[in-house]
Amino acid sequence: MTQFFLDGQAFDSLEDESVLDSLIKAGHKLNFSCKKGVCKTCLVQHVGGQLPVGAQRGLDQALKEQGYVCSCLCKPTDGLKFKSVMTQDLFISASLLSKKYLSESVVEVTLNLSKPINGRAGQYVNLRRFDGLTRSYSLAPGSHGRQAVVHVRRKYNGQFSDWLFHRAGNGEQLLLQGPLGAAYYQQGYSADTLVIVACGTGLGAAYYIAQEAIELGHQGDIFLYYGTNDIAELYQHSQLMQASLRHRQLHYLACITKTSQGNLPGKVVVADPFDEAAKNHQFDRQHRVVLCGEPSFVNASRKAAFLNGVPIDRVHAIAFEYKDLRARERA
Ligand code: FES
Structure with missing residues (x-):
């Protein structure tokens, strides 16, 4: 004892x-x-x-x-x-600056922070609302200094996501903890072939990592595979197509899992995103794999990456926890 x-x-x-x-x-x-x-x-x-x-x-x-x-x-x-x-030791105040609907189920939320944070692509923040309910979200492009941007998918019965999606208005007061997480892009990756595989709102983190790598002078190719259920849930598709035209090293492909879509737009295939990545790459020590999305997807893809020959120290996982992070009453 x-x-x-x-x-x-x-x-x-x-x-x-x-x-x-x-x-x-x-x-x-x-x-x-x-x-x-x-x-x-x-x-x-x-x-x-x-x-x-x-x-x-x-x-x-x-x-x-x-x-x-x-x-x-x-x-x-x-x-x-x-x-x-104490809450004030770890959290800073944040007010909702704007919301932009990116698809039928995803909203981009921009927060104005009481002090600057030094967030990196791949890191996440915990957001806490008035009643203590707290959720983790990855930082998305546009986050810098006193501004944090996150992508929020409205989840069925999701107390926090539904509130953010439908009801929270500009000026809403929240608390923010972070940035947290160490799976961010580092200069030492510059010559690697980056294979970023994302699902759901993991796209926010994935896009941000690709963007930051390019800004920091990444030399190798960057492949971004984005998986979602169907065309209606595909978001930021045209921005990523344009970004891949602007930056020759960036290669983007969207993967959907439902087949009854009629004609697919360009850069969309019907496939699992990790399977598609594994099909297109002979993984070796030149590759670095970054996985972004919900824990079930990230964990399954991490195992698949290892089985496909990616050394485990070259697989970086950015998973979200959606659980209720409030203090729990115990019997
Ligand atoms: S870090 Fe999540 S409960 Fe300890």
């Missing part, structure tokens, strides 16, 4: 139990969602004792330096001391 402290209160932890699990077991109310070190909603701040190796895995340098720890990953050592994180 190990004992650790949160805000001066002692908690017992069994062997192999994380700080988060011990807190939940004791009935403590704490935000969490993924329990995998991804969403960063379960952070606590280290204030004393010896941190175990790996306790800050996945956090960026700024969060590490401030002593933040993902409580879901940290297996406590005896006498470890933490303090709770």
